[in-house]
Amino acid sequence: MVLVLALGDLHIPHRAPDLPAKFMSMLVPGKIQHILCTGNLCIKEIYDYLKGLCPDLHVTRGEYDEDVHYPETKTLTIGQFKLGLCHGHQVIPWGDLDSLAMLQRQLDVDILVTGHTHQFKAYKHEGGVVINPGSATGAFSSITYDVNPSFVLMDIDGLRVVVYVYELVDGEVKVDKIDFKKTAAPQPAP
């Protein structure tokens, strides 16, 4: 029953002043156990705010981040799942599923979280899951029109993960849910 928040591409203060108010009211400390941030926060204040939401914060470097010491990619294990984190501007073409699958195999993760396209995507692909939480602030993107603010909350419970997608559409928060089940890990060869 682990709640993992995945968000990114806030671009504060350059492209957006702040998170939407409705998102802010929903994000209260105490409920979420981990935060995966794809990058482009961009300033330290946002980092501190996210740290206040949950002490276990993982950030990868986006191209506009002011802190240059974030890693390019990150992997962690939560419950039965291995999660991978990367901003996504390194993977060309941007947002291409096959390239992202290549990265997933490279990182050897079950769930890969990337951003940069500012568009929500969730693929089930080759026994793994690729998730793009979009932009939490709805910041401008040169490759996407009509960006809606969105983020993702994953509920990891044993071999099952439920992905809740929160999207701000016309001032209202819309929630969607996607279920993924991981097949049991194969027995190691004797």
Next chain:
Amino acid sequence: MPAAPTGVPLPESFSPDRISGRWLRFSNLRGVRWRINLRIFPSSSSTSIDEIRRVAANARRSYAGLRRQLLIDPHAPKDGNRSPDLAMDNPLSQNPESTWGRFFRNAELEKAVDQDLSRLYPQDDHYFHTYACQAMLRRILLVWCIRHPECGYRQGMHELLAPLIYVLHVDLNYLSQVRGLHEKYFNDEFDRSDCEVVSNRTLKKVKSWDCGSKFTNFVDDLDPDTRDVLLLSDPYGAEGELGIVLSEKFMEHDAYCMFDGLMNGADGVVAMNQFFYTIPSIGSSTGVPPVIEASSAIYHLLSIVDASLHSHLVELGVEPQYFALRWLRVLFGREFSLIDLLVIWDEMFFSLNDSCAANDEYEYRIMCSPRGAFILAMAVSMLLHVRSSLLATENATSCLKRLLNYPKKVSVEKIIEKARSCQILALEANMLGSSQTGLMMNSSSAVSRTGSQSPKSPIRIMPDSYWEEKWRVLHKEKVIQDGDLNNGGKVCGLFETLRTEPNPSPSKNINKKKEAHSIAKHSLFDDLSQNVESVSDDVRSISTCQGSPSLDENVRNCFSEFMGEECPSAENFSVLTINTGPNNEGNDPEIESEKSSLTSNSFIRENEDDNGNIDEECNKAYDPVSKKLESCANVESGQHLDAEMKVVTEAKVRKSASSRFQWLWRIGNGSFHERKMEKGIIAGTQQPSIIGNEDVGHEKYVSSSSDYSWHGDSAKVEDGDKRMWGTLKKLGQSVLENVQVIESVLQQEPGKDGDILGGDGQSAAMAALKDLRKISIILSEM
């Protein structure tokens, strides 16, 4: 096998309880017995096992339903095709109705519960810290707390729950023991792998089955106890498996029922959940939280049972809730080991929880039921157990230290025994508090029935012996204090306080009397006449407190001490003041009191250098007889008067002293001869020898007259009291008799008093006697 109680053929087993000796059903199965006491199971003695099973099964069903409903798993698939409204049911939903919202609230509750559970009974962790047990405890507490959101989870609830689970566990152990002993009755074996196809036993089984009742033939030859265990755990009985009362599978359900019953009080008076509230309950008379009220009830009971310990604790400032909070909230779970605690709870649950108060007038709600009274009584008994160490401490901290670290090695049976007697007191006191005299009768009869002693109730009027004792103690203290006996004021002070003795104020203690002494000392210095009156009055009051030779001895000691230099006179007077006769005898008490009053007054006179009073003395001297009469009258009247009257009269006397003196002066023909007459009277009382000192005699004479004047006035004041008049009349008559006696003695023994009695003395005596007669006539007319 214990014999069942005679008279009623009992279908089920009643066996003597190991510890209390009572005849109880299911005495070996605490879990079942407690459930009966907590009103979860029907409690009449004729309930069949089947009914018990049905009740148990119903309770279990309800718990299972609750658990399923309240302990939510948000992942659980919803029923049917109803797609959840994701806007509400997502984890971050702010909606309080959402399942996730409830989940998070329960998670917080769970965190608090877990914190307590990890610290539960660390010394018994082989059972309580197993994963299964902890999970069970957690679930039970969570379900109960979710069901009762107004109460929530409070620290201590887990300690109420733990012994309940433990007794169920013990019951299961017992079951397995019995099962081991009587295996053939429990097993369901019909397939036997051995070659014995037809044995006697299987034949028997088949036969009995043909008869239709499988069990009864076997069961009959078991003792009732084992039979009960068998029937309680029979999977084929009422309600099948769910009805197996002693079942491990449903331990959680049973424990929940017991916990719920304990907390809710089952419509009785004591509901444990109230002890966890911090706001005053609705029907509370005192407006404080129930646990604070119960703590003060403990002190109230303690003040009835042991007032000195109570006052000591109150003086130190030890508030009851400092230690009682813990005692009450976990029902002494922290103070005793688990085994001892089970014995205490046995007794506690044995007391019923129904309210005894017929109406709503009670001082403390908790005292209304026997169970509540037992809880309070247990606390008081525990306090009494450490009484000596508590009384020895001089500050509150060490007191609390003693109480919060209650000694481990205690004899629980003794404490329970004491608690039982205190419980009866508590119930009685509660009924008194509700001011129903009829109930008081009942309670006193109940007391006699149970054979325990009923203590002094503060409301009832004290018997005379109580006051004598008080006087004695008081006097001893005062004697110690009054080292300087030359100070007449102190004498007055002593007598003043002695006078106030008969006032029935049970709350007075020795300390207060000491204060009264000192106050009296200061006040009495002001007005000598008042002193004199008070002294005389005191003396009279002493004489009224008659009946015990020890009292007389005290009086004698008192006077002898105060006499000081006047040794011979003192001895005489002490002898004179010894009253061997009972209260009812008219002559002797009057004379004695008269003498004692004279003695005391004379003593005061000697020490008083106030010239201003000499005039008064002269006035008084003119009417010795009248005063003597008055003193006699007052003595007798004092015997009849209750103390209140006396107090009133004393108060009034102080106010109008001088006027009375003048009035009486007119009546009498004062002369020094009368002094001699007095001496004659002294001789006439047939007591050995007399005073030698004329001055002393004069003083006494004067003082007696002052007494008389005062009492005459007081008699006048108390016009409304017809009883007073009647007694005064009687007094007059008795004085007449006295006078006659004196006359006769005087005539008989003219030479006994040496220089005192000469011809002059005799004539003076006769004149005085005439005056006495006149006054007696006046008195009788009044």
